[in-house]
Amino acid sequence: MINRISSFHNYQAVQNDLRRQETKVHHNQEQLASGKKLLTPADNPLATHYIQNVSQQEEQLHQYIDAITLVRNRLSHQEVLVSNAEEFSDDATRNVMEMINGALSPQDRDAHARELQEMEKNLMHLANSQDESGNYVFAGTKPKTQPFFRDNNGNVTYSGDGYQRKMRISNSLEMPFNSPGDELFMKIDNPFGDFEPKYQLQSGSELLLDTARNSQSDDDSTYKVSFVGLPGGQFGYQLEQNDSVVKTGEFNPKEGINYQDGDNTLNIKFKGQIKAGDQVTLEPRSTFSLFDSFQDAIKYSKGSVSDASSTAELQRASEELHEGFLHLTKARTDIGARLNTLDIQEDQHQDFKISLAKSKSEFEDLDYSDAVIEFNENSRALEASQKAFGKTKDLTLFNYI
Secondary structure: OHHHHHHHHHHHHHHHHHHHHHHHHHHHHHHHHHOEOOOOHHHOHHHHHHHHHHHHHHHHHHHHHHHHHHHHHHHHHHHHHHHHHHHHHHHHHHHHHHHHOOOOOHHHHHHHHHHHHHHHHHHHHHHOOEOOOOOEOOOOOOOOOOOEEEOOOOOEEEOOOOOOOEEEEEOOEEEEOOOOHHHHHOOEEOOOEOEEEEEEOOOOOOOEEEEEEEOOOOOOOOEEEEEEEOHHHOEEEEEEEOOEEEEEEEOEOOOEEEEEEOOEEEEEEEEOOOOOOOEEEEEEOOEEOHHHHHHHHHHHOOOOOOOHHHHHHHHHHHHHHHHHHHHHHHHHHHHHHHHHHHHHHHHHHHHHHHHHHHHHHHHHEOOHHHHHHHHHHHHHHHHHHHHHHHHHHOOOHHHHO
């Protein structure tokens, strides 16, 4: 009875060892076939957990890189549109300057005016551009709303909002991929300061406003400067505030006109040749619309070359168009900076992605040389187990009877 139990246990032990060796060999074969060290979480639970975390990070990086690609496409499209708007502003400035110099015939001025009209129409069309998804590029966060409309009087209004659409391109960075249309085309810094000049000039006058600045931003008063002749070729001035005379004196071109009213300080400087009877009205305005400047240029281009007031208004329009060009150039530079940031961020993501892949490979990928050695060892052990099993299963007392 004792010998029978011992034989059974010997048989069972050899059989279990055979199965273990077969499992090891099969595991080695699966590793060699897949090229992976870890086939199941049980192979190395800690490494499996780490690999799962790395895979999640890789997926997040993939989403960020896709977001960068989308934002880059949006910004590149916008950069082209802003560049075209720059060209319209620059060409319009040159166009108006040619009309100001007085060398053009009435027919040529009409031709230039028609060119301005086409430029303004193209600018309007550009400002209402849509992307490949049908979203309006310059509508802020209201991409399905057409941003710019023209009323029956020719005035352009903005129906979008002043916010930017953003997309996350890293854990800590959101990138705006559009610019509100009002910021681009309708909120351009006034090149004359805080006022818009309206000219009523005498024939032969070359008077132009240089700058007019008010220390009180909430002062909504309208000012008017009138010039009179004085003996010796000098000129005197009269300054009105809301139709009330507040100051008179002799005009000094170097000092300009300075007016103090409590905490309010007004400084006005002019340039060009003055004629007695010239008047300039100053209406409060800190920013201007590029569409209005185009309309003013078209309107005053129809005036006579000898009309000093129309010429001065054209001069104002040309300075505004040039300021609009500079404003759009700055906006395009900002877009370029954002594109550069995207490139830098994408390079960082790609570098981190390579680092993660390398780290993941150390835990997951198979070292074939070690795997082959282990496979050979386990195969030899399996052969030994198979031989031992063959002898054990034939071990019986009947062989000795």
